[in-house]
Amino acid sequence: MLEVWTTGQVRAAEDRLLARTPDGALMRRAAFGVATVVAGLLREHTGGTAGRRVTLLVGGGGNGGDALWAGAFLRRRSVAVTAVLLSPDRTHAEGLAAFRKAGGRVAGDLGEPDLVIDGIVGLSARGPLRQAAAELVGRVTAPIVAVDLPSGVDPDTGAVDGPAVRADVTVTFSARKPVHVLNTGHCGEVRVVDIGLAPELPDPDLIALEADDVGWAWRVPGPGDDKYTQGVTGVAAGSSTYPGAAVLSSGAAVLATSGMVRYAGWAADEVRGRWPELVATGTVEDAGRVQAWVVGPGLGTGQTGRDVLTAVFSDGVPTCVDADGITLLAATPSLWDARDPDAPVVLTPHDREFARIAEPHGITLGQDRVQAARALAKRLDAVVLLKGNATVVAAPDGRALVNAATSSWLATAGSGDVLTGLIGALLASGLDPWLAAGCAAWVHVRAGELAADGAPAPASLILKAIPDAIRAVRAG
């Protein structure tokens, strides 16, 4: 599991650590870490360090100080280091002195570097890059190593509102910040260098699951299990207009568990034809017992949809509500009345569905997606999985996790239906609903990656890749 702390938490921890470390020691540790990573990259990509050219982009704070000290350390390995000072009157004084003393050169322009270090702004970043920095960054063609975080990206939300550094590697210090999991596209590969902060850090604000966590949570049948004991998933999805959503959601549930899946709805023939191992009926009432329901994909937003949602809620089992199910709840909040307050609900909105269901409660989806998902989760007493390139999963008790995509191939029609089926299967297996949604999102991304492999992956192929994705997490 990766742990993530807000900039506020990191600053407070740094202050405590600073109070008991010699002046400047923390910055030198951080900078030494940056220099080590940069030297490794130079060796890897150019075969050595001596005579290689590195340019530092230096802002007027601690982040620039880190870059200057890193430049000084790189000079010891005979790297030719040039610094461009963006706020000359506020440049970190000790860093600049050390840099000059080590033979670093201050210049007005980039030169022709083999690698660029972005030390423009770090924890104190607000808003996009300012003009001078943006122009300079716009001319960089060499690989970029960002110090702490890519400048121009908001550290706590990962939001980008204008020009920003797109780093190949980001070197951060002891603690991942939200930007590192919410905006992997701008961070590139994230390396964490230990500067001794760990003992001062509180519980993390967020987590990101890793393969091991997901593999550990996946239910594996034992000798005493039969098709019922592993949890039966019910799927109430699809309509005469959208039978495909039912096929995809049911299929994901079938492939994600070795127990049993029941389907209830209009598309019974299509679903049965495609998944013969599944038991299909026309209505939720006739479906038989399930341990969790999936409701909503392709359901339609008319009276039938309302009746189905009511029937599902009345069953009193954990339920994942997606797509039309969310739209129905937004339009007719009284549908919530059928919910058993003890039965967990997982909502899986994309941005527009989020707006529909959250805005009546005064919750808007701004740049802080984690905060918005948390607020809605609390308000509705439901786990909220907010879809996107970085998917956020928030629980009513405040827990939050982020699951970053490794590409954007998952942004394809029907992909969300597959995710819903995965969540339903994990809910039926008895997993904590927040973890179920997080593990499903993880396997969904992995399946998308396996299916795409550099080319578009329609939802049917993402579905087919589910067994390999599960094998991959279990192997870990």
Ligand SMILES: NC(=O)C1=CN([C@@H]2O[C@H](COP(=O)(O)OP(=O)(O)OC[C@H]3O[C@@H](n4cnc5c(N)ncnc54)[C@H](OP(=O)(O)O)[C@@H]3O)[C@@H](O)[C@H]2O)[C@@H](O)CC1
């Ligand atoms: N604390 C410690 O012990 C340790 C700290 N460490 C390091 O220090 C970093 C934090 O340093 P910091 O707080 O001095 O500020 P920093 O992020 O460099 O910003 C500098 C100035 O930039 C400006 N600015 C803001 N937004 C901007 C934008 N979009 N585009 C352009 N400029 C912008 C803004 O100035 P303004 O003009 O707004 O007054 C701001 O004050 C941290 O990330 C880590 O690298 C490590 O060494 C470990 C030990």
Ligand SMILES: Nc1ncnc2c1ncn2[C@@H]1O[C@H](COP(=O)(O)OP(=O)(O)O)[C@@H](O)[C@H]1O
């Ligand atoms: N840019 C993106 N990068 C990676 N994944 C994305 C991106 N946009 C959407 N996704 C993922 O694709 C899926 C789309 O779901 P959804 O919008 O419900 O599609 P549909 O309703 O067609 O099934 C979600 O899992 C979401 O997280």
Ligand SMILES: [K+]
């Ligand atoms: K930076």
